[in-house]
Amino acid sequence: MNSFANPVLRGFNPDPSILRVGRDFYIATSTFEWFPGVQIHHSRDLVHWRLASRPLSRASQLDMRGNPDSCGVWAPDLTYADGRFWLVYTDVKRYGLTTVNGAHGASMRDFHNYLVVAPNIDGPWSDPVHLNSSGFDPALFHDDDGRCWLLNMLWDHRPDRGRFGGIVLQEIDKETLRLKGERRLIYRGTERGFTEGPHLYKRDGWYHLLVAEGGTGWNHAVVMARSRSIGGPYETHPDGAVLTAAGRQEGAITRAGHGDLVELEDGSPWLAYLCGRPLPGLARCPLGRETAIQPMRWDEDGWLRSVTPGAQPDPNPPLPSLPPCPWPEQPWDGQFAPGPLPDDLxxxxxxxxxxxxxxxxxxxxxxxxxxxxxxxxxxxxxxxxxxxxxxxxxxxxxxxxxxxxxxxxxxxxxxxxxxxxxxxxxxxxxxxxxxxxxxxxxxxxxxxxxxxxxxxxxxxxxxxxxxxxxxxxxxxxxxxxxxxxxxxxxxxxxxxxxxxxxxxxxxxxxxxxxxxxxxxxxxxxxxxxxxxxxRDDAPDQSGSATEMRAVESR
Missing domain, CATH: 2.60.120.200 (Jelly Rolls)
Known part of the structure; x- marks a missing residue:
């Protein structure tokens, strides 16, 4: 059976948001303190990817001077509606705990969420509209009645409240691109905690809420809940996590979580998610949090489940039912020429x-x-x-x-x-x-x-x-x-x-x-x-900085 190798975006490419527009697939990933902000990769077969855009490239869109390490641009969300691309993202300005006499006090952090739009994936991208600063991981949901909603996790700085306050929902005025009405807390999460990374989908009259839980380390997980009403109440998936490698510090793919769903034209669901690859025999991932993708399935009870046993991440998923579409290889030769920096940098x-x-x-x-x-x-x-x-x-x-x-x-x-x-x-x-x-x-x-x-x-x-x-x-x-x-x-x-x-x-x-x-x-x-x-021992899986080749399993 033909398969391909995960991750599809190697090296630091976390928090994927995946989108299909016609036969084109796009994945947006976090860039944190690295400029320009947000990486958007493009594919037509889910296997071969190339860098299409880094949309936050002007001072009017993003200035991270003074942002602490691992702050900056978190968890972008990419959608398409009304003939244009919509991108929401967080610019994190402060991260840290307030400590008094050795005890943790209020966890004061500054998260600012913004929206930019563009007619094409390579721009021009608009100047940002500030949406809110109540938490991080913003995401948009465009409902079939034409309304647009913003979700994000709610940050609770009070020392006795656990910091991760749940998922909130608020409507966006599509004319002004600003929030209207009141926010609603729609989901508090499960006992795994650290409920974040929300995405919302609608299928067969159900609103399906996907979140990341368990923290972004070894216990990371993708969890789902559903409701007949967008405002809830939301019932948690009966199986617990729909994808996780919880507790596993060795193996080809670990730290699986923070996912987003996309459907092929035939309706089959695929999940893009972040993962880590530990060094052999050592529970450390210097390549960072990478992006993998694998098929899922909708069962008769209407819940999403993994194709793999035990909701495990798959290092070698089957090839999707799409025509292969490798991009022409154009690796950078390392030489410098006038103009913009090479895409690798x-x-x-x-x-x-x-x-x-x-x-x-x-x-x-x-x-x-x-x-x-x-x-x-x-x-x-x-x-x-x-x-x-x-x-x-x-x-x-x-x-x-x-x-x-x-x-x-x-x-x-x-x-x-x-x-x-x-x-x-x-x-x-x-x-x-x-x-x-x-x-x-x-x-x-x-x-x-x-x-x-x-x-x-x-x-x-x-x-x-x-x-x-x-x-x-x-x-x-x-x-x-x-x-x-x-x-x-x-x-x-x-x-x-x-x-x-x-x-x-x-x-x-x-x-x-x-x-x-x-x-x-x-x-x-x-x-x-x-x-x-x-100089990898294994066959090289990246023809350029962003491309993956399909391999045959034997």
């Missing part, structure tokens, strides 16, 4: 990219302007791509002449401002040198010298990742052999599962080019190319 937080990087200042080079520190939440010159494989080599060629120790540039394996390994070129009193700066939860920050008195001119740098381990190398431009740093670094810490207490961790690892100038002079570094070469 994003940067942190700031909509003012001109202060961070340029592809025009030096033709066929990427210029990074040294800004704030590698730990900054405001203005970092850091351009990155996702980890998408357990084994890969990333390399670049850097031309950088620092004047002193406050000017640094190089290659970094980065999760957030508290977790990274940074091979950087700087200058001490004796000349240019290479150092490795590390930030690891539980062990603090470290800085070690790996090479000194480097010759003038461009230097090539590389990061070689092999499952749990990372090593850095360097060589003069055009040299044959790499010189390797003596340290073997534990790259598995660049995952959600390793964190400082109280810090959110919901993203994934990136490998990046970076430049800092802590003197404020804006010293720049130029990068001639940036390559990412996968």
């Amino acid at each position: 994003q940067w942190l937080r700031s909509p003012d990219s001109g202060r961070l990087w340029s592809l025009d200042a030096r033709p066929h080079w990427l210029r990074l302007y040294g800004r704030e520190s590698i730990k900054s939440h405001f203005e970092q010159a850091l351009v990155a791509r996702r980890f998408q494989h357990f084994r890969f080599t990333a390399s670049t060629c850097i031309d950088f002449d620092p004047a002193h120790f406050q000017q640094n540039a190089g290659l970094v394996c980065y999760y957030n401002s508290t977790k990274f390994y940074y091979l950087h070129l700087t200058r001490d009193t004796g000349g240019r040198e290479l150092r490795i700066m590390s930030a690891i939860p539980g062990t603090g920050a470290h800085d070690s010298l790996v090479a000194s008195e480097l010759p003038a001119g461009p230097i090539e740098l590389c990061a070689e990742v092999d499952h749990q381990w990372l090593r850095f190398g360097w060589r003069a431009k055009g040299a044959d052999a790499w010189e390797w740093a003596p340290q073997r670094l534990d790259v598995s810490v660049l995952s959600d599962e390793v964190s400082l207490p109280g810090y959110p961790n919901f993203t994934g690892a990136f490998v990046a080019m970076a430049c800092q100038d802590l003197s404020g002079a804006g010293r720049h570094a130029d990068f001639a190319w940036f390559r990412y070469d996968a």
